Amino acid sequence: MTVTFVDSAADSDIVDALILQIKEARPSILAPYAGASKYENSGQRVVAGQLLMQSASDIFLGWSDSDDGHQFYIRQLSDMKWSADVTTMSASELQSYAALCGQVLAVAHARSGNAGSIAGYLGSSSTFDAAVAEFANSYAEQVLDDYQVFLHALETGRLSAE
Numbered sequence: 299m300t301v302t303f304v305d306s307a308a309d310s311d312i313v314d315a316l317i318l319q320i321k322e323a324r325p326s327i328l329a330p331y332a333g334a335s336k337y338e339n340s341g342q343r344v345v346a347g348q349l350l351m352q353s354a355s356d357i358f359l360g361w362s363d364s365d366d367g368h369q370f371y372i373r374q375l376s377d378m379k380w381s382a383d384v385t386t387m388s389a390s391e392l393q394s395y396a397a398l399c400g401q402v403l404a405v406a407h408a409r410s411g412n413a414g415s416i417a418g419y420l421g422s423s424s425t426f427d428a429a430v431a432e433f434a435n436s437y438a439e440q441v442l443d444d445y446q447v448f449l450h451a452l453e454t455g456r457l458s459a460e
Contacts (some may be wrong), residue, residue, distance in 0.1 A: 318358060319375040322368055331433065339363055341371035350410035 323340035326332070337343040341361030349355050358374040382395055420426045451457040 316358075317375040318372055320362075320370050320372050323361065323371045324369075331429070340369045344371045347410065351406040353409075 323344045325340055326335055326343065329335065335343045337346065339361055341363070345359055345361050348359060356373045358372065360373075361369070361371045363369045384392055384395065387395060448457070452459055
């Protein structure tokens with residue numbers, strides 16, 4: 299759902315638009331592995347994570363819930379973002395771009411915790427490493443399975459790619 303507020307001076311042709319994006323916040327997919335969130339509202343969990351990872355956050359960033367139990371987070375929608383056109387990249391360019399995206403994401407996540415405390419908690423065993431690798435492999439297998447279902451739906455006409 300997008301809510302738009304428009305404010306313009308009566309004697310001006312300039313329109314300043316504020317577009318707020320309201321997105322549903324579902325429970326974390328990590329909850330079965332990491333336990334329940336300390337936040338009752340999943341929108342608050344998302345906002346707390348964004349505040350930890352972003353060096354400068356949206357001043358309109360917030361959360362809410364509906365009367366029927368849905369939880370949301372709210373942010374200012376800004377169309378000034380740029381995105382790479384991965385459809386025109388060669389395999390090596392796509393691999394470099396993916397590596398860069400991974401590095402940026404890792405740096406953002408590194409801002410969210412105390413490295414010494416985390417290292418102390420995890421210890422020197424490979425238990426955590428193995429658990430993360432198992433999760434990543436299971437997730438990758440699920441993505442591949444979902445892609446096959448998607449392709450089958452296209453082939454049988456259940457979905458159209460027009």
